[in-house]
Amino acid sequence: MRAAVPDGTEITIPYPCDFHHHFRQSTLVDATVKIASERFQAALAMPNTSPPITTVELCQEYYQKLTSAAQAAPAGAPNMEFLSVLYLTDMTTVATVEEMVKHPNIRGFKYYPAGATTNSAFGVTDVNKLYPVFSKMQELGLVLCIHSEVSRIEIDIFDREKVFIEEVIRPLVKAFPTLKIVMEHISTSFGVDFINEIPGDYLKGSITPHHLVYNRNALLVGGVKPHFYCLPILKRESHRVALLEAATSQSGKFISGTDSAPHDQARKESCCGCAGVFNGHNAVELYVEIFESVGKLDALANFFQAGKDFYNIGGDRVMKLRKESWKVPETFDFPDEENPDRAGKLVPLRAGEDMLWKIV
Ligand SMILES: NC(=O)N[C@@H](CC(=O)O)C(=O)O
Numbered sequence: 001m002r003a004a005v006p007d008g009t010e011i012t013i014p015y016p017c018d019f020h021h022h023f024r025q026s027t028l029v030d031a032t033v034k035i036a037s038e039r040f041q042a043a044l045a046m047p048n049t050s051p052p053i054t055t056v057e058l059c060q061e062y063y064q065k066l067t068s069a070a071q072a073a074p075a076g077a078p079n080m081e082f083l084s085v086l087y088l089t090d091m092t093t094v095a096t097v098e099e100m101v102k103h104p105n106i107r108g109f110k111y112y113p114a115g116a117t118t119n120s121a122f123g124v125t126d127v128n129k130l131y132p133v134f135s136k137m138q139e140l141g142l143v144l145c146i147h148s149e150v151s152r153i154e155i156d157i158f159d160r161e162k163v164f165i166e167e168v169i170r171p172l173v174k175a176f177p178t179l180k181i182v183m184e185h186i187s188t189s190f191g192v193d194f195i196n197e198i199p200g201d202y203l204k205g206s207i208t209p210h211h212l213v214y215n216r217n218a219l220l221v222g223g224v225k226p227h228f229y230c231l232p233i234l235k236r237e238s239h240r241v242a243l244l245e246a247a248t249s250q251s252g253k254f255i256s257g258t259d260s261a262p263h264d265q266a267r268k269e270s271c272c273g274c275a276g277v278f279n280g281h282n283a284v285e286l287y288v289e290i291f292e293s294v295g296k297l298d299a300l301a302n303f304f305q306a307g308k309d310f311y312n313i314g315g316d317r318v319m320k321l322r323k324e325s326w327k328v329p330e331t332f333d334f335p336d337e338e339n340p341d342r343a344g345k346l347v348p349l350r351a352g353e354d355m356l357w358k359i360v
Pocket of ligand 1: 022048117118146229230231232259261262275276277
């Protein structure tokens with residue numbers, strides 16, 4: 001254990017961005033945007049809404065909705081920037097790539113293997129058919145964000161990232177060496193090793209706070225804890241340690257992406273609970289806390305800046321944080337998306353527990 005810095009210590013970091021955020025749709029948007037705007041200069045909005053954002057038109061409608069919500073938010077950053085990605089399907093065409101590049105907020109595609117996670121039923125079933133799309137993306141400098149897990153039922157849930165790397169990503173990177181790719185929310189040492197192995201600046205890995213702080217014991221020891229269930233699923237301790245070494249390595253290959261994924265409490269605490277951790281309210285503070293725990297506060301700047309450089313987010317805004325504890329609420333009251341007349345609740349990550357760092 002490293003010596004912790006004393007209470008009251010202040011640090012300054014590049015204003016964080018979140019390169020993987022689920023704002024959801026309908027009644028949740030105002031609340032998720034308000035919370036995110038208190039912490040992030042820019043956020044990449046995930047397109048696995050219901051219905052999914054598969055066209056430029058749907059994307060721009062959603063972008064307007066997010067932007068209006070940020071402007072209406074009483075606190076935080078009214079200038080918060082939203083980056084958009086379209087949901088890649090088997091039907092996506094080269095013409096769509098040519099159209100989307102005309103809109104500066106649209107940065108690329110999100111590739112969900114069909115069946116891999118929440119609202120991924122319209123995702124990709126045959127990656128080879130999309131090679132012409134990737135070729136055009138490479139030519140135009142768009143980003144391919146990938147949920148890097150196979151979804152075949154015979155593959156163990158803890159092995160899905162490892163298998164996907166060999167079956168899909170390695171051939172993809174070989175075929176398109178200058179296509180900008182983000183392996184999102186990597187969860188294993190296999191993801192870390194693969195990203196480190198590929199030279200150049202075209203392949204990045206985003207890492208969530210929960211994969212840095214928790215291993216699968218948080219989910220499974222002492223009873224099943226559904227609020228720690230997410231995809232990719234939390235892995236064993238050696239993988240968490242590898243992720244933390246990667247995030248703090250200052251290599252510029254690993255970037256911030258919270259995967260804040262709110263689901264109503266009733267749907268999480270269920271006999272078939274859905275995947276997703278809600279951390280939009282404390283993600284930055286968690287990154288700081290875990291970097292501090294290994295004596296690597298100095299590496300925060302590289303971690304946050306690497307993603308901003310990759311996605312060309314300019315500006316020299318900074319964020320100050322102080323070592324000062326505060327308590328995370330037990331729940332947040334949110335309208336229920338599926339039944340707006342019902343008062344929904346979200347259970348945040350670290351519900352009822354203390355955080356060690358506070359945004360000044
Ligand atoms: N991470 C999750 O467990 N869930 C995400 C989808 C995703 O990013 O995989 C969601 O939309 O709920």
